[in-house]
Amino acid sequence: MTSPQQSPSRDDIRRWRQYLADERAEAATYRDLARRRTGEEREILLGLAEAEGRHEAHWLALLGDDAGRPLRPSFRNRLLGLLARRFGSVFTLALAQRAEGRSPYGTDPSATSAMVADEQIHEEVVRGLATRGRNRLSGNFRAAVFGANDGLVSNLALVMGIGATGASTSFILFSGLAGLLAGALSMGAGEYVSVRSQRELLSATRPTQITLTAAKELDIDSNELVLVYRARGMTPAAAEHRAAERLGLYSCDCDPSFSLQPEQDEDVDEHETVGTGLGAAASSFCFFASGAVIPVLPYLLGLGGATAVVIACVLVGLALLATGAVVALLSGASPLRLALRQLAIGLGAAGVTYLLGLLFGTSVG
Numbered sequence: 001m002t003s004p005q006q007s008p009s010r011d012d013i014r015r016w017r018q019y020l021a022d023e024r025a026e027a028a029t030y031r032d033l034a035r036r037r038t039g040e041e042r043e044i045l046l047g048l049a050e051a052e053g054r055h056e057a058h059w060l061a062l063l064g065d066d067a068g069r070p071l072r073p074s075f076r077n078r079l080l081g082l083l084a085r086r087f088g089s090v091f092t093l094a095l096a097q098r099a100e101g102r103s104p105y106g107t108d109p110s111a112t113s114a115m116v117a118d119e120q121i122h123e124e125v126v127r128g129l130a131t132r133g134r135n136r137l138s139g140n141f142r143a144a145v146f147g148a149n150d151g152l153v154s155n156l157a158l159v160m161g162i163g164a165t166g167a168s169t170s171f172i173l174f175s176g177l178a179g180l181l182a183g184a185l186s187m188g189a190g191e192y193v194s195v196r197s198q199r200e201l202l203s204a205t206r207p208t209q210i211t212l213t214a215a216k217e218l219d220i221d222s223n224e225l226v227l228v229y230r231a232r233g234m235t236p237a238a239a240e241h242r243a244a245e246r247l248g249l250y251s252c253d254c255d256p257s258f259s260l261q262p263e264q265d266e267d268v269d270e271h272e273t274v275g276t277g278l279g280a281a282a283s284s285f286c287f288f289a290s291g292a293v294i295p296v297l298p299y300l301l302g303l304g305g306a307t308a309v310v311i312a313c314v315l316v317g318l319a320l321l322a323t324g325a326v327v328a329l330l331s332g333a334s335p336l337r338l339a340l341r342q343l344a345i346g347l348g349a350a351g352v353t354y355l356l357g358l359l360f361g362t363s364v365g
Contacts, residue, residue: 017066021077025073025081044129048126058112083095097127147288147291149291151291152320157350157353159296161353163354176296180288189281291319297311313350321339324338324341325339
């Protein structure tokens with residue numbers, strides 16, 4: 001850290017003033033997010049804003065009279081602030097998580113070790129808050145992203161493969177529309193069956209109420225209720241204690257997690273991360289169709305030949321970049337890396353199909 005006796009350089013002052021502007025912006029972002037929350041989440045976000053305020057005080061103390069007029073925050077923090085004021089969704093929290101993880105304080109001698117630790121902890125706090133939102137949308141979101149990407153790639157591959165054989169534009173258009181409808185219906189039906197089956201499988205693992213009704217008839221000496229709780233994952237000692245509770249030998253209810261809690265059934269969806277069957281099916285159908293229509297657009301507009309292929313590839317490429325970036329933002333990963341990965345996989349698959357179409361067309365000719 002720059003000592004009080006040593007005058008800070010112009011670079012120091014410029015950097016500290018930017019830090020000050022960013023800390024103020026981050027505190028405002030957390031306060032804006034807190035206004036859209038209640039209870040514990042609101043308290044946590046206000047706590048983060050208070051911590052950013054302590055960091056702000058640190059830079060003010062270093063700057064002294066050099067603080068000057070407030071600077072504009074970085075573009076990233078301005079974007080976060082805008083999203084927090086307008087939406088306050090899990091996307092904003094995911095961006096905030098990534099921003100906290102890229103704090104420059106770790107390599108800046110002017111920041112205290114406590115501030116470095118704060119930023120690392122803030123990332124974990126925001127990650128925890130973002131996880132709640134991710135859990136609420138992950139089931140249907142997974143179906144939506146998978147559906148859109150499948151529609152983009154499969155229909156582009158279909159259109160390019162058929163186009164490479166030398167088929168007419170009208171035939172390529174008809175094939176693309178048929179592929180759109182068939183794929184969307186297949187995705188929707190498959191996703192519904194998949195999610196319903198998964199939820200039914202998970203529901204089959206939930207404890208039943210049989211321990212409540214059968215306990216009073218059991219032989220205390222050979223107490224088979226202990227076996228029930230051991231099968232559910234309890235240690236022998238814990239299983240014996242739980243069985244004694246159910247038999248009325250103990251008045252406490254020390255660990256109810258291994259027994260069905262009927263009063264919670266209507267309020268808690270234990271499998272909310274899986275999604276719902278109809279929701280996942282609708283997401284898959286709509287997003288597959290929205291993705292699959294993009295490769296067909298040039299043909300719908302009357303284009304054909306190499307021009308239509310190039311335009312279709314460009315449009316699909318942009319869509320793949322967008323979906324990859326969205327997934328990255330939600331997961332806290334690098335948007336560029338995931339976007340390029342989506343692009344490489346999608347266009348790679350379509351390219352292979354195009355080459356096969358060329359080969360097939362040549363052999364037929």
